[in-house]
Structure formats: structure tokens, C-alpha cells
Amino acid sequence: MDEPACPGCRDLLKRVAELEGRIAELTRRLEEALRAGKRQAAPFRKGPPKAQPQTPGRKAGEAHGAHGHRPLPPPEQINECHQAQLPDACPHCQGRLVETATAEQYQAEIPRRPLLRQFHVHIGQCQNCGRRVQGRHPLQTSDALGAAASQVGPDAQAAATILHTQMGLSHAKTAAVFDALFGIDLTRGASAQINGRAAARLESDYQHILDEVRSSSRIAADETGWRIGGQPAWLHVWVADRATAYAVDPQRSAAVLERVIGADWDGELGHDGFASYGRFTEAVHQQCAGHILRRARDLLEWATRGAVHFPRQVIALFTEAIHLRNDCRRGLRTPDELAAQRDAFDDRLLELARRPRCVPEHARLAKHLWNYSEQWFAFLSDPTMEPTNWQAEQAIRPAVVNRKVWGGNRTPAGAHAQGVLASVLETCRRQARYALDHVSQTLRAVGNLLLPRPQLLPDR
Numbered sequence: 001m002d003e004p005a006c007p008g009c010r011d012l013l014k015r016v017a018e019l020e021g022r023i024a025e026l027t028r029r030l031e032e033a034l035r036a037g038k039r040q041a042a043p044f045r046k047g048p049p050k051a052q053p054q055t056p057g058r059k060a061g062e063a064h065g066a067h068g069h070r071p072l073p074p075p076e077q078i079n080e081c082h083q084a085q086l087p088d089a090c091p092h093c094q095g096r097l098v099e100t101a102t103a104e105q106y107q108a109e110i111p112r113r114p115l116l117r118q119f120h121v122h123i124g125q126c127q128n129c130g131r132r133v134q135g136r137h138p139l140q141t142s143d144a145l146g147a148a149a150s151q152v153g154p155d156a157q158a159a160a161t162i163l164h165t166q167m168g169l170s171h172a173k174t175a176a177v178f179d180a181l182f183g184i185d186l187t188r189g190a191s192a193q194i195n196g197r198a199a200a201r202l203e204s205d206y207q208h209i210l211d212e213v214r215s216s217s218r219i220a221a222d223e224t225g226w227r228i229g230g231q232p233a234w235l236h237v238w239v240a241d242r243a244t245a246y247a248v249d250p251q252r253s254a255a256v257l258e259r260v261i262g263a264d265w266d267g268e269l270g271h272d273g274f275a276s277y278g279r280f281t282e283a284v285h286q287q288c289a290g291h292i293l294r295r296a297r298d299l300l301e302w303a304t305r306g307a308v309h310f311p312r313q314v315i316a317l318f319t320e321a322i323h324l325r326n327d328c329r330r331g332l333r334t335p336d337e338l339a340a341q342r343d344a345f346d347d348r349l350l351e352l353a354r355r356p357r358c359v360p361e362h363a364r365l366a367k368h369l370w371n372y373s374e375q376w377f378a379f380l381s382d383p384t385m386e387p388t389n390w391q392a393e394q395a396i397r398p399a400v401v402n403r404k405v406w407g408g409n410r411t412p413a414g415a416h417a418q419g420v421l422a423s424v425l426e427t428c429r430r431q432a433r434y435a436l437d438h439v440s441q442t443l444r445a446v447g448n449l450l451l452p453r454p455q456l457l458p459d460r
Helices: 007-038 154-166 171-182 188-201 203-215 255-261 275-279 289-302 305-329 335-339 342-354 360-371 390-406 412-430 435-445
Strands: 123-125 132-134 218-228 231-239 244-249 268-271 284-287
Touching (some): 154 171, 154 188, 154 412, 171 188, 188 435, 203 244, 203 255, 218 390, 218 412, 231 255, 231 390, 244 412, 255 275, 289 360, 305 342, 390 412, 412 435
Antiparallel strands (some): 123 132
């Protein structure tokens, strides 16, 4: 287009171009601010405060709920017995008191003094081969003597791993808890060494967990940012039928999962749509419908006039499919009736995705729906599949808390220990096993031929 000869028109066009550039810059800043506002400012952020929140506390009437009571301890477990005697006179009128009955009250208290053990280690020499042999007590976790003869007990070591890995305390806070509550002197470095030693002892359990993931017919996968020595890394989580595995890797790529299950794994894979999972071409993919619903609701929040139709249609389509699947799970529909709806939902999705969209954000969402059109409604063909990867998101939340508290790991060895311990502790929870007992028994069994090693995963 030729430049207008009128000086006023030229100035006006120049001004329009400047304003358009400014609008584009302000739009970019607004989008960044909106995205930043939706990032987690706390581990489980659920949005802005409600305008009329419900009154806290128990509700009246039928919604009051059942009262909880601490169970009474068995008589054989009572360690101390004390008498709460009557005062010499009535505290109100100073009158004479006559005892009429005796009632019982119970109290559970934490031990404030550490239990100190001494082992007399018997040392001998084999008369046949001449080698040195020393005894091993079932409560010992190491054969070290001399400078390393003073150690922390197996239950205390297990507690330190749980406080750091599962409860999210830093090594410094873990040491402070041991000092304040149990009277055990523990340094930050000692806490780190305990975690590394426990991870080494639990390595075989970790390999069993990875084998369980490899042999599982269904996996939910997710990943989140991590740090190793201040450098970017990624924490991966894979939730299988009976176990949950974690691994820290410098890359976000699904190559770390491929090394575990193989590229030819042909089970059902639920994920958040990260393109790297596409390398599992033999698997049945179910992309998270929850992610799509969140994207559509975000678009609807800022849409005006005719732009509201596309996000509403996406929300309605996925919501209808999820409700049908839930009806099938409740027995209101048969799996065959649900599977018969699959083609219709695929066609409706393609019809939505193929239409041209004027809004760039709508066009990006439509392209994403089109590119992975066969991965959205797999849960209609198999109602036992989850339409979202909520299991992986739930499993990764404790790691997000840990990252916010102490940031990550200092070394690759610490990162590997993090993956081992998190996998074992989470799998213990899923198997309804007491994690402290399992870790403590493993610490005592490794290197002790007299103690059997506890089994984490029961045989199929």
C-alpha cells in the first residue's frame, strides 16, 4: 500500500502503529500476570477466597457427624500409674471432703529421654580359614566399631528418613526435632548420611518397585521441576496398580520412563499431554481431561460475546463424557453401552476442533484437541480407566511441598536417594504397611544373616 501524501494521515498511521504495538505489549504483560497468578503460591492453592464461606466447625442436626475418641490402651501396656489425690479441703468453701468413687484417665506421652543401648560385640577367629568374625545383635544396623561405635538406632534412623522425605522437613529441622523432642544430638550432615544409608539399604526394594511398574498394565505419569545442586532437574512419578515409583532426572523427557518399561510397553498410560509420552506407540493413551477442562474454563473466564461458545462446548463435551463414565461405574450403564458412545464423542470432538478459530488461544486449544483426538475418550472404551491423571498428581504433591521447603538435592547421589526413599515410603502407604517398621527392619536385616529381609510387595 502506497504511503499517503497527506502529512496528517501519515502522522495518524504512525500513531496507530505505535498504539497497536503498545496494546500488544500490554496484552503480553497481562497474560503473564494472569499465568503467574494461577501458579501455586501454596502447595494446595484452590483459588481466591469465597465470598460467603461456610461457618467453620461442626454442623447442627444430622450433619453434625460422629464424635471421635482416643481408644483406651490395654492394661498390659500401662507403663506408669499415678494417683490424683483429693485436696485437703474443698477449694470453694474449705469444707471437709469424703471420697465417693475412683475414675480412670489415660495419657499418651512422648519419651523425652533417649534409650541408650550398649552392645558387647564378641570377636573371634575361625580356626579353619583364620578369618576374623564378630557377633551381630538383631538390633544392630552396622558392624562398625572404634570411632564409629556410637550410632543412632534403627527406629531413630527410620524416623529421620520419614521426617525428611515424607514429612518434608529439611535436614536442619530434622536434627532440631530430634534434639527438642527426643534429646538425641543429631547434626544436619548426620541426617543426610542417614537418608543416604537408608536409600542404599532399600535399593533392592526400589528395584522391586520398578519391576512392578514395568509389569503393570496401567500407569499414571507426571513430572515436576526439581533442583540438583541448584541446577534444573525433573522429578518423575509413575503410579502403577500396586506401587508408586519416583525418579529424579536432569531431563523432563519420558526417556527415564522408557528405560524402566521399554519403548514397546503396551499398557494403558495416563498423562498430562506432554509430547514426550508419544514415544510409547504401543500404549493406549489417556490424556488428562482435567487439564483440558481447566484450559477451557480459563478461556471462558476472559471470553466475551461470541468467544464464549467454543470453551463452553469443550466443557460440555468432556463433562458429559465423564458423567457417562461415572454412571457406568455406579452400575447405571453397562460397559458395552458406554463403549458404543466412543465414536460419537470422537466425531463431536473432531467437529469442534476442525473449525477455524479467530482467537489465537482458541486456535491453539483446537489444534491440541485435533492432534491427539484419539487420546481423549479412551475411558469410554474402558470405564476402569481414569479420565484424569489425578493419581499421579496426588502422588507428586508431597514432592512439591518438599521442593518449596528445602529446594531439592545438593548432589546426584542425594537425588537418587530421594527417589528411592520416596518410592518405598509411598508404596508402604499404598500397601497399608507401617513405613517406620519396614525401614527399621530393613536397616537391621541388611548384613545380618540371622534376620530375614522384610518383603515390601506381596507376590501376585
